[in-house]
Amino acid sequence: MEEEKVILVNEQDEKIGLMPKQEAHEKGLLHRAFSVFIFNGKNELMLQQRALHKYHSPGLWTNTCCSHQRDGETSLEAGKRRLFEEMGFTADLKETTSFIYKAPFDNGLTEHELDHILVGNFEGTPNINKDEVAAWKWMYLDDVKKDIQANPENYTAWFKIIFDKFYQHLLV
Template structure:
């Protein structure tokens, strides 16, 4: 199976090329991404714990799911696809804010992403893909904020950045 490619973009989110995902992360090149935040009717966020076999940030807690758009795929279609692949459900999503962030990892890879925040509502139990997700839980936004301050080592680097950047926009 060929390696997944990411969409390289400029600071205006205009596509400038395609590159294998690992190469883009090794070279820290700016590429398009999305982060899905699923909230329930109690305004709690569904967090996922990454599977222990992930090539970076294994077993850490993060937002509901995130990934990269495929060439020609809309942000919303990409978010729905990945939500189904990782968490085993789909729901309507809406676009929120977008911004650029950069997060280096200990293994030499760097996330340098033009990230689109996607919001959705769900009140049921997900059917997680154990190859991608070790566990999940609902947590209030304020409790997440406090827990990140107390235990930052439990969360992915990108989630800490994205959560802080989008905290005020996490409303349906």
């Protein structure tokens, strides 16, 4: 099976090429990504705990799902695809904002992403993919914010950045 490729972009989110995902992370090159935030009717956020065998940030809590767009795929199409692959359900999504971040990891890889924030609603229980997700839970945004401040080591780098800088874009 061919390795998944990411879309390399400039700071204006214009495609400048494709590269295998692992290579892009080894070189720390800017590429397109998305982060999905799913809320229920009580305005709680669905968090996922990344599977323990993931190549970076294993076991850390983060937003409902995240990944990379495929060539020719919109952020909304990619978000819906990955939401189903990781969490086992679909939802209507809307894009709220995007931002660039760079986060080096202990394993020598670097996330350097232009991340599109997507939000949606879902009532029910996900059917998680255990290859991707170790656990999930609903939390109120204020409780998430307090827990990130008290226990930042329990959360992914991009999730902490989103909460710090783009909290207002998550309010639905």
